[in-house]
Amino acid sequence: MFSREKFIEKVLLLLAMSAIGSLALITIFIFLEGLPIILKTGVSHFIFGSHWAPTKGHFGILAMILSSLYVTIGALLFGVPLALACAIVLAEFAPPALTRILKPTIELLAGIPSVVYGFLGVVLLVPLIRTYLGGPGLSLLAAALILGIMILPTVISISIDAMNAVPTLYREGSIALGATQWQTVRKLVLPAARSGIITAIILGMGRAIGETMAVIMVAGNALNIPTSILDSVRTLTANIALELGYASGAHREALFATGIVLFIIIMILNTAATLITGRK
């Protein structure tokens, strides 16, 4: 009996290692496939080289790194203010009954597949940009706007949780001292919920930088360092997805190498988010 219990415990421990084990496998395989070409090209040539012609042996991904960065910053500039406004209203101003309906509704929308967002971008947003702002329409701006909308549910939901974690007693104290509701939010709730809100923004950022399908559909995927928000851009994720289907040899290794860069960026963001939440 005793040994059977011990055996079960060992089996469960093994199962519990599945997540960290998968993560390790992913890391190992992506690095095994991609690292040789980075070392052969040279780390700085690979990251700071702006010439990507994989069939001719040129592997520089600077344009993609910058595009990913710009698109993500654009998404945050557009999405974070909207998400924070929404979170403040739902956590602080709205009647609780309304919040009880709206919060789950917003969380449900996180389930809409990214291809659907991309499709809507193509049929609604891209023509608007092409008509009113010029350019090809498929652009950095379109990608940033779509990603900005896509990160809303994540950022809103985590920010609301962070604000709800601030004790009601504090708010009552602030109101009793004569502060208005907005003063209470700005001087008390937001600073107190800061680490949660920062975590929300970092996770939103991770989602934006890792998003593939929506970006492929609306960003245009041209290979150049963007100089305007109306330029067509190709992100790191799009580069992998567009070429993986037909790549072979060194070309395919270079796509895995692109994956390594993306993976490292995401891991840094994840660790930052974990550290910030863990400290509280």
Add this chain to the structure above:
Amino acid sequence: MRLDPYLTERLMKSLLWCLTGLTIFALIFIITFISIKGLPQLSLGFFFHDIEDMGRAGGIFPTIISTIYLTLIALVVASPLGVGSAIYLTEYTTEGWITRLIRFGAECLAGVPSIILGLFGFVLFVIKLNFGWSMLSGGLSLAIMVLPTIIRTSEEALKAVPKEYQDVCFSLGLSKWQTITRVVLPCALPGIMTGIVLSIGRSIGETAVVLFTAGASLRTPTSLFDSGRSMAVHFYILAREGLSMPNAYGTAAILIISILLINISAYTLMQSFLKRYQ
């Protein structure tokens, strides 16, 4: 000059309410737009006919079968792993470096972008293990994707079961494993199901992972080693290559309505479960 705090209060509140209204309008608009454009395209034939002319005509039957196939494989693999992990975390160990490592792994895995999972599934399952573009490769890759969700929700569900239940079992002389299988797991089952149902929703909507592991064959898969395109992949190809807008809208409507229904049932399941233990 100092602004009147009451004026600021009024201004800020109106501004924030407007932005909130805008956000919620945008999100509701997405669903309404797709439904209005897509629902009129649907007919019984659309569900039950084969794809014809690359998707320009016919229905989407093979894609429905592929989607079910992939989702089932993902769940069959990920559920025991996820629930087992959660049991270990909640019942067998105290907080320490090992639980921190397991949780860190699950959290990082949840953050891994789908394209990286696609790359990984492609190199390991499709090439190294020689499963080819197949339901098996796709399902296994999806299993890794949904694993963190199942671990997290199962953990919450197991934690919600009152500790007293276990004390009673132990005092009656039941072993730890008996307590878990006969009392704790049945009590936590609705909560655990929530995670599994959410995983179904995510598997149905995923594109990047499936595209590079299950391929995009137009045929109906009949075995684990057949390639096939899921609904989401089919929709992506229809939309990207501009093959047929009506069919694209129709497929999109089926996709988002089924995912919303699945997520709503997951939410209600969790709510009723939590209510029971509060």
